[in-house]
Amino acid sequence: MGYKNGKDILPPSLLKQLQDYISGEIIYIPKKEKTRAGWGENNGTRLTIQRRNNEIYRLYENGSTVPELIQKYHLSEDSIRKIIVKTRGTAVRQN
Known part of the structure; x- marks a missing residue:
């Protein structure tokens, strides 16, 4: 899991909307459910x-x-x- 600056990857309108909820803090955004691998699938x-x-x-x-x-x-x-x-x-x- 890497850190990315929202200013670099989000559209300005979405960034502004997120800043209304959380500003200057770290937020975790989970993967979409269908992209998550089951236990032991990735490493065999x-x-x-x-x-x-x-x-x-x-x-x-x-x-x-x-x-x-x-x-x-x-x-x-x-x-x-x-x-x-x-x-x-x-x-x-x-x-």
């Missing part, structure tokens, strides 16, 4: 976790036990079980 974290979860489910379906998955992925038993249930639900809907 969402995709990385989705791939990991799919791999956990695939290994479970191919015979890996929950304790083995806990050891391999360093996640709690509750997390592993939630991933399996959620991914199973997603896999059923895709078929």
Whole structure:
């Protein structure tokens, strides 16, 4: 987030109108809602976790036990079980 001088970027009529509300102070103007990225979309974290979860489910379906998955992925038993249930639900809907 960068600082911009309103005098340099706003039309004079809008600048004058804003000065009626707030003058000489810093104001934050948020992005439009449709331009905001969802959690983990810009840096690839969402995709990385989705791939990991799919791999956990695939290994479970191919015979890996929950304790083995806990050891391999360093996640709690509750997390592993939630991933399996959620991914199973997603896999059923895709078929």
